[in-house]
Amino acid sequence: MRPLTAHIDLNALRHNYLQARRYAPEARAMAVLKANAYGHGAIACAQALQDLAPAMAVACLEEGQALRARGIECPIVLLEGFFEADELDEVITGGYWSVLHTHWQVDALLTRLARWPQHRMTVLVKCDSGMHRLGFAPEEVGDLCGRLQAHAGIEQTLLMTHFATADTPDSPLLTAQLETINALRCLLDLPGCFANSPATLGVPASRHDWVRPGVMLYGVNPLEPQHALHDEIEQILRPVMTLESRIIAVRELQSGEPIGYGARHVTHRPTRVGVVACGYGDGYDRHAREGTPVLVEGKRAAIAGRVSMDMLTVDITELPEAGIGSRVTLWGRDASGSELSVSEVASWCDTIAYTLLTGILPRVPRCYHQDDDARESV
16 A cells, blocks of 8 residues: 555566677676565566576575576576585586585585486686685686586586676776686686676676676666766666655645754755655665655655655655655656666765665565567567
8 A cells, every 4th residue: 555666677677688688799698686686576587587598697595496486497596606515406406507616615516416417517616806705716716627627517617707896997906807817718718707797888808608797687887987888878778676656745844944853954945845655664775865866756856854764755845736646756767757867866875776776675565567569589
């Protein structure tokens, strides 16, 4: 009954996936669906992409199990690998591809493969080319890959890395990482899986055999504003989530009246305030500053006062037609075609779009939209 809904445009999701294919035409693209598809609903997103994506990627086995239970049959990549050896029976027999980033994982996998001589699996050996988070040192990778390739239970070995600054133009760290990983790829003659979303779009030298589009699938431009391709990408990606609610009350206040907790906002003129059914209990960021934009029936308005658990307040003085029942778009594209990017909202909250999208809580219903006649194909 509460009017807050996250509308998910599955045709936009497919469109964005195809943009990854367009920018990296020689590579295969695994769709990254970790963290419940960045808050959009992993099962529905996987089902929408299953005829396009040759593989999908998740953070852990539990996320993969949820997809398998709903009929997703393509290879599922475990981006952090496995955490306990007890997971390995299912990993080996369930059609998963595992990232390997520590020695104990390699040892455990090769030992457990002996139990399943009828199964062979694909692994991705993660090289720490300079981000210093997960992965083997470059000088270790050759021997590890040789050991894996010599094992009868390993069908395919891919070389993997992750870039720390692919979203930033002219980054010395990106240049160094590319030099390290591309030299290693040539030396070992292995297929490469290097490019995340910003690299898929903006770093041709990273694309190779596989790319890993993640946040771009959901319509978020992963490139920094100063990047030469930023404006181009802004035009081609479509927002997948539209977070929408309605005004549930209107207050008429005189000048000098406080609004909300802490009386942070005090009116400086006679003010109409719209109370919107959305708050931090839904995942909307409590740190949203004064002036954070929203769309009221397609027209811009601004938050006035602190975000509460279940509500936020918007100054609608300049929108005399707005009232109880007026549609409010917190981010996304509204019914009139007006758009408010989640990245812009995130900047007002001193955070990033990833945080807002993944932070939408389960009590917010996801409503999925897909027009089969409008579906794009390769």
